[in-house]
Amino acid sequence: MKINICHLYPDLLDLYGDRGNILALAARCRWRGLEAAVERTSLGDALDFRSMDILFIGGGSDREQGLLVEDLMKRREELKAAIADGLVVLAICGGYQLLGEYYQTSNGEKIPGLGILDVWTVAGDKRLIGNVAVELKPRNPVNVSDLQTLQTLVGFENHSGKTYLGKDVLPLGRILAGHGNNGEDGTEGVRWHNIFGTYLHGPLLPKNPHLADLLLELACERRGYFLPLPGLDDQLEILAHRTILERLVGTK
Structure with missing residues (x-):
């Protein structure tokens, strides 16, 4: 089985190691004997x-964002239709x-913006920087075959934009x-x-290997493959x- 992964604007949107997300998805496919076809556009x-199974959009500056909106606006309806059809999108x-x-x-x-999500962003007067821990919302369970399923996310943030959610969407976590x-x-x-x-x-x-596998599972389901992905040895991850998580919030 082949998973088609599109890395959108890798030459313009690649802050703080964002391309590592593509490497992680491709590796987790390869370790399971799946083919990961990565297209960089x-x-x-x-x-x-x-034709895409997973679309990845990384981070960039305000100037780059303006250029990209202009480019993507021409294909906004096609993107909306693909999302309505279940296209998996990770946007950072x-x-x-x-x-x-x-x-x-x-x-x-x-x-x-493209107006696909009911969110908007306002520039703040200071940067929001540092390590982050998030508790996933109950409506967004991460169900993978690993016996040690995690219900949290960890990462690093560095942004001055402050994003607010409208009534039509819910946060990824708390x-x-x-x-x-x-x-x-x-949120x-x-x-x-x-x-x-x-x-x-x-x-x-x-x-967050559990999130990577959720994206892969959703992509497989969209293509009609409903069996859980084979488990991987994620003990180190x-x-x-x-x-x-322990360093940030003291969770055992």
């Missing part, structure tokens, strides 16, 4: 969202903001340590359909995750 390249920081209604800069200018979406309401990220938006860099997936 940039400005002006042909895109066929229907600038990529997360890009899917929202707008980003308002410090001088009041509104950079339009902040245990760090700032999250805006440093005010205790982090968003999950809507199979879109996962978050501010967690680091990269995210090597530190889980130990690393729990060690970070």
